[in-house]
Amino acid sequence: MHRLNRIVVPVALLVVLGAVAGCKKKIPPTPVATAPPAVPAPTATISATPASVSAGDRVVLTWSTTNASTTSIEGLGDVPTSGTKTVTPTGSTSYHLVARGGGGTADAYARVTVSAPVATAAPASSLSDEEEFRANVKDIFFDYDKFAIRTDAGSTLSRDASYLANHPKLKIVIGGYCDERGSDEYNLALGQNRASSTEKALVNAGIASNRIRVISYGKEKQFCGDATEACWQQNRRAGFALDN
Secondary structure (H helix, E strand, O other): OHHHHHHHHHHHHHHHHHHHHHOOOOOOOOOOOOOOOOOOOOEEEEEEEOOEEEOOOOEEEEEEEEOOOEEEEOOOEEEOOOEEEEEOOOOOEEEEEEEEEOOEEEEEEEEEEEEOOOOOOOOOOOOOHHHHHHHHOOOEEOOOOOOOOOHHHHHHHHHHHHHHHHOOOOOEEEEEEOOOOOOHHHHHHHHHHHHHHHHHHHHHOOOOHHHEEEEEEEOOOOOOOOOOHHHHHHHOEEEEEEOO
16 A cells, blocks of 8 residues: 555656646747849830831831839930830941840940932033133123113122132133224224223132133124124123133
């Protein structure tokens, strides 16, 4: 009997100790930190059609991006994230597209080569040098017994001077003419004065004097033979010819 009691007491003690141990509070596991999701990087593409043009021709730019909040093309400024635009480059150009977003930036380029227009030769003139000269350099006319340049002759001389300035190798003869009235001697002097005043006007317009020779024909060479004012007016002139 005493032996049984010594065995039971320890067992009871173990039960009590087990119950106490079962009441201990459990500690939850420490949570594991997770990284935020990565923001995708932008992408960008751009093309130019056609890629080779002549000066003045049009080019269509086409571009697209992904994951971009802002997009720009260098020289054109901000543009939609995708789109098209027509441009007219004056010289060879590289169009630089930049896409920006939370994940960084992306670049793309489109190169357009612009060639100078091919020069075309001017059509050959069917006129001889003499015919072209007469078509562009016109005579001027004077009042009766006068050698002063008339107002209406000023615009004609301006055009004559312009043609001569553009053809610097040409040399000319200015002839002074008079109508049939008056003596030979008087008209020779008057014709000389008319040719000289015309020469002076061209020199003042920038034509070198060593390109000009003057001569008086007086009333020797008449352009019209009728004794009328209309004919006499035609004969009172300074006429131009090539000096060969």
